[in-house]
Amino acid sequence: MRHFTLPLAALVALCPLLTRAQGTGADAFENRDFITAQERWLEEAREGSAEAMLGLGLLADRGYGQGRDQDMALDWYLQAATLGLAEAQFNVAIMYDAGLGRPRDAQQAQLWYTRAALRGHTRAQYNLGLLFETGDGIPQNLRQAAYWFAEATPELPAAAEKTISIELAPDLLTAPAITFAEVGSTGIELIWNTSAPEVLVEVANLPELGETDTDDEYVAVANGSGLLTVDMFQSDGAVWRVSSIAADGSDYMSTDWQSSAGEVPQAGRITFVVDPDISGMEAAANIFASQLRDDGFRVHVERDARPEAENYYISYGFASDLETASKIASYLPAAGPVVPIKQVVGGTLPGEIVVHFNAYR
Structure with missing residues (x-):
């Protein structure tokens, strides 16, 4: 036909x-x-x-x-x-x-x-x-x-x-199959095959040698089978990946991180949220951040007092990241027997763990 x-x-x-x-x-x-x-x-x-x-x-x-x-x-x-x-x-x-x-x-x-x-x-x-x-x-x-x-x-x-003639059925969540990729210094063109209702594209510029962090990251949501963007900047060392997101937002399946030099392994990304009004908290977070960076994590320290945080805890957004959240908890001191870990659907990017230091006493 x-x-x-x-x-x-x-x-x-x-x-x-x-x-x-x-x-x-x-x-x-x-x-x-x-x-x-x-x-x-x-x-x-x-x-x-x-x-x-x-x-x-x-x-x-x-x-x-x-x-x-x-x-x-x-x-x-x-x-x-x-x-x-x-x-x-x-x-x-x-x-x-x-x-x-x-x-x-x-x-x-x-x-x-x-x-x-x-x-x-x-x-x-x-x-x-x-x-x-x-x-x-x-x-x-x-x-x-x-x-x-x-x-x-x-x-x-x-x-x-x-x-109107098409009836959709639930699909098994699988990582997108990339069929075309052109990620350059001024734009992105990616094409993939997936049956997921939503796809997340991430492009990150990794910290330069000697830097502790970078906020330079591009994230886009797509519902079709590809993404085209222009007039944006990525460094030569930029890495990217594409993730299929489950219909209920509770989990994802990703491609490996890629770069012009090939696959780039990353242990994950961590955000430390610190209350700037509490003395010594940011310094303590930076010490933990340095240790985690040495283990391959991409770590960002965010200064933000969040009144809704009742306890010192770790949050993650996707089911696949529970294991990483538990690993991060093992690095950190606990206010009690353990560091509480909570899933907050839609609260993070794939592979991101948030450590809420702002209520730590």
């Missing part, structure tokens, strides 16, 4: 995009001078123009001014798609989905539909929903199908009919 809509008409639909451009190749194309358009687009493509690469792909794909060559068309579309042009990404997905220019590859179609969908391409959002709905060549995922149909609905009425 085919999952794409308007496979060839969608390629022809590139024409308005190309004619709106101000390049001379686009001018020649608008005048239907395809030979000149090809010559000029080749010059512009050598200068790095994604729109020119898209135009060259269209010429080869439709056989304008040359013999039709879908293999060459896909090569040009891929070059433009890699530069982030959503229309080219959609065309690449269409061709992989239909087996044009290459053998059919549903996983590549999913990847490129998603990259275009994250950039707001409505037809890519709808076709991605169809791909997830049928599961022909990829794992069926009705939750993701519903999400992408909903995204396409404002501009594509057919998607609204699909949205």
Whole structure:
């Protein structure tokens, strides 16, 4: 079964995009001078123009001014798609989905539909929903199908009919399977497979040598199968991971921490909450923090008097972090026989333990 809509008409639909451009190749194309358009687009493509690469792909794909060559068309579309042009990404997905220019590859179609969908391409959002709905060549995922149909609905009425036809069932919580990752100094583009209703993306800049802490961290919640952000800064040593969150928020499953150098193990993150009005508390917390950092934990000391804290205690947000909370408790002095440990759903990030020193006497 085919999952794409308007496979060839969608390629022809590139024409308005190309004619709106101000390049001379686009001018020649608008005048239907395809030979000149090809010559000029080749010059512009050598200068790095994604729109020119898209135009060259269209010429080869439709056989304008040359013999039709879908293999060459896909090569040009891929070059433009890699530069982030959503229309080219959609065309690449269409061709992989239909087996044009290459053998059919549903996983590549999913990847490129998603990259275009994250950039707001409505037809890519709808076709991605169809791909997830049928599961022909990829794992069926009705939750993701519903999400992408909903995204396409404002501009594509057919998607609204699909949205209401899907019934969702509870799914087993598993870590997301990352299918594409580009985490650079100015942005993030991640694509994953998961059936979880909510996904959490974390990017952290680790402390430099000699530093004790850093607050430089990016956290985002996503409900679809990917995340795209731009205009943000990460250091070369930034680490990231993606977590599936249970429907009731009580637990998570995460990928390993990753960086440009490979996996980066972290024991977890700890927040010490200290009351600045109690003498010596912050100094004591910093001593404990230093010991825990030596054991691989990322530790932050927060100065905040919290009146709701009745006792000195440790809190964690997710069931998977109870073991770590218990380990942290073993490092610390107890006001009584043991340090109380409480679960506060939604109160922390995955892997984060909060030590409430502010009521310690």
